[in-house]
Amino acid sequence: VSQNPLQSYEKLQAIFYKDIRSPETRQALEECFTFASEFLARVERVELGTPARKKPRRQRQGESLETLAQEHPIRGKQYFAFHRGKRISRAVNKSLYSPPSLKKWRKLVTTLDRGDVASAGMTAKEITKLIYSVAMSFCCAIDLLKRGDQQRPGTFFGYLISHLVASRFGVNPQRELPLVNIEVESHLPTDFTFDVPGSGGRRRKFHLPLKTSTRERAIQIFAHQAMLDNAHGRRIFAAIPVILGETKTDQNKREVIEICLPKQWRLYQRHLAHLARVYYLDIPEAYRQLSHGQPPIIVKEFGEFFFEADELAP
C-alpha cells in the first residue's frame, strides 16, 4: 500500500466507474484521504484574514449578469490554510475541519449501505463536518503537492460525493446521458443522474451537479437542469447540486472572501429552472438567506441530505 495520496488517487481513478458503490472504490477513497491527512499533519498552518467590506460596483448596461459577481468579506467564520514552502492551500473553515476520523467514516458509510443512517448516531452537522474534512484533506494536499492543479481536487470531490449519494440511494448513477438523442453522432456524458426505485413501482430521477465551487458559473447548473426539463418535461428530474464552498483566497494578502451572486440566483430560479435543493459543505452566508426569499431556493448543509433523501422527489 502506497503512502502517497497521488498514487492512491490514480488507483481510485482506475477503478471508480467499474462500480461506484463497491468496497474497492470505498477503500481507494479511504486511502486518498488517509494519506492526504497524514501528509497535512506534517505541514504548517497559517491564519487567513478577510478584507474590509467594499461597496459593490453598480452594473452597467451591456454587462453580462455574471460580470457582477459580488466579493463578500466573510463574517462569523474563521479560515486557515495549510502551508509548505512557498505554497499555501485553499482556505479551510476552522469550525468544520478536523483531521478526518476513519472510524467515524466507516460508521457512516456502513449505515448508508444498510439504509439506516440514523443508527450512525451522528447529526446532520456532524456528517457535514466529516465529509468536509475528508474532501478538504485531499484537496489541500493536492494544492501543496501539485501547484495550480484544479482537475484532481474537482474529480476527487465528484468521486467522494457520488459514492456517498449512490450508497444512500442504493443505486449507481446512470451510465447513459439523459440528453442523448438519435441524431447526435456521439455520446456526450454530463453531470451525474440517478434513477432511484421508489415505492409502488415509481421511479425518482435526480440530477446531481458536483462542484468544488460555482462562483460566476452557477448558471451552468440551472441551464443544465433547464435542458433536462425541456427534453423530459418539467419536474421529472429533481436538481440537487452539491458544492464544497465559494471561498477565494488571495495568496499574497492571505485573505479569504466568498464570491456569490444571490440576486442572479433568484432570477435563475424564477426564469431558468427550479433547483430542489442546493447542498453545501460550507454554506456561504449570502446563499443561506435564499431559503427565505421569493422564489425560495432551499440551501442546506449536505449532511441534511442523508436524512431527507427519501422525501426528495420530483
Place this chain on the structure above:
Amino acid sequence: VSQNPLQSYEKLQAIFYKDIRSPETRQALEECFTFASEFLARVERVELGTPARKKPRRQRQGESLETLAQEHPIRGKQYFAFHRGKRISRAVNKSLYSPPSLKKWRKLVTTLDRGDVASAGMTAKEITKLIYSVAMSFCCAIDLLKRGDQQRPGTFFGYLISHLVASRFGVNPQRELPLVNIEVESHLPTDFTFDVPGSGGRRRKFHLPLKTSTRERAIQIFAHQAMLDNAHGRRIFAAIPVILGETKTDQNKREVIEICLPKQWRLYQRHLAHLARVYYLDIPEAYRQLSHGQPPIIVKEFGEFFFEADELAP
C-alpha cells in the same frame, strides 16, 4: 486632443450612455482606435504557430458538459501578435486585419445613419474586416499597455458593436432590464436589448450579448435567452450575439488555438434556447459548420448583419 488610447477610452466611458448613437460617442470611438492604431504602428509583430492536432479526450461520467471544451489547432488561417518588450498581444488574424481606415469607417457609419448601408459600396466581408481591425487595434494596444486587463477590451468591444447596431437599427438600446420583476428590490441590468419599430406598428425585440470570446461560457448566452423566453414568451426576443473570436494564445510557445464546443452548442440550441444568429468577426471553423447541422445554428460574419438587419425578426 490626447494621443493616448487610454485617455480616449476614459472619455468614451464618461459619455457613452448619455447617447450611444451621438456624434460625441462616435468621435470618442474614433479617437480610441486611431490612437491605438498609431501606437501599434510603432511596435513589432511576431508570427504565431499552431500546435499539431491532439486527439480529443473522452469525457467521463460526472464531468460537466463544459469541461470538454475542445482545443482546436487552427488550419487555413494565419495569426500574428503585436510585440513590445516582454509582452505580446492577443492573436490577430492576418487576412482580416489592416490598420483601420478612418475614411472607410466614416463612410460606413454615415450610410448606417441614413439607413442605406448599400450606398457605402462595401461588401459584408469588407465591413467585417474593417470592424475587426477597429476592435483589434484597441484590444491589442491595451494588451501591451495594461498587462492582464480583460475589462477595457471587453467594454470597448461592447461600446463599438452596440454603437454600430444602434446606428443600423436607428434606436438606442433599452435602458430597463427586461427581466426585472416587481419583487426584485434593485435593478439588475444585463445584456443589451433593442426594441426596434417595425412596419405596421409592429415592434421587433432583439437580445444582443457582446463578447470578445465565449469559450466554455457560451451556455450563458443561451441561458439568458431562455430566461427572456420564459419571462416574455418564446420568439418575442431574437438573440443575435456578436463575438470577436475564440482564439487563445500560448504566450510562451507563441502558438494560437481556438476553443470551441460545437456539440454542446447543438444541445443548447435544441434544449435550452434558440439563437437567431451568431455573428463573429473572426469565425472559428468548428462553428461555421453549425449552420448545416440539426438543429441549425446560423453562424455568420458580422458584416452580414448590416444587410439582413431588416429581415431579422422574432
